[in-house]
Amino acid sequence: MDEQIEVKAMELYFPTELPEQLAYFGAVLLALVGLFQLVLPSSALRFAGFSVGQITPEGYGATRSHGGMQLGLALAALFLAQDWTYLALGVSVAVGLFGRLLSLMFDRGLTIRNTLLALLQMVIAGLPLGYVLGYF
Template sequence: MEFYFPTEFGEQMAFTGAALTAFIGLVVMFAPGLILRFLGLVPLEGRNEGFGALRGGGGVLLGLGLSALLLAQPMVYLALGAALGLGCFGRILSILSDHGASWRNVLLLVVFLLLAALPLAYVFGLA
């Protein structure tokens, strides 16, 4: 089995979005302390459930990204873009409802909007 890298530009964008999503998921899964510090969060003393929750979310990102990379099908790219897009919607709700308009939240919103846009642009023929 050989590694597939797309030849057309639109699919290369979707592939890049999937690869970046998988990389972010890998970092979140294996370095949750680093991510918590970046987000300005601190786990309670003696309570490590936050690490488990963060690793689980990282596993979802890693799994979606790797699935899109390995299968390279438009419907898988659609699932990746839809999941990331709904995550962005949740972040927007947080910014508006929870008064969470911090620079970190806005930065992550922009990053995940771009990651969602890459596969969705390919699926809907915009790139």
């Protein structure tokens, strides 16, 4: 009894319509941010305004973990390419943006770096949400 097992390679789907391409691009941006935090936590922390010499191993672990979570969510949206995965990505980044906006208002966080990071989060959240909610 000869049984043949066929192995198929998973193909990465790239959308053909512009609105979904924008959502896809938002997921790619989040994946890059997550990968940056996962692979280079010191650089990510410095970029975020931390003094790296004062970061404990637990701080590096939290940074890598956060980056891995962002990367995983973005990869799920990229590989599954479903409205609900884009919605989950957009909502999660939007809630993070809400936290940053609170920091801008209450933590004396109105700095150029914080404002630019808020704008980046707004783009990353807005692209998939705009697609799912029908604005594009």
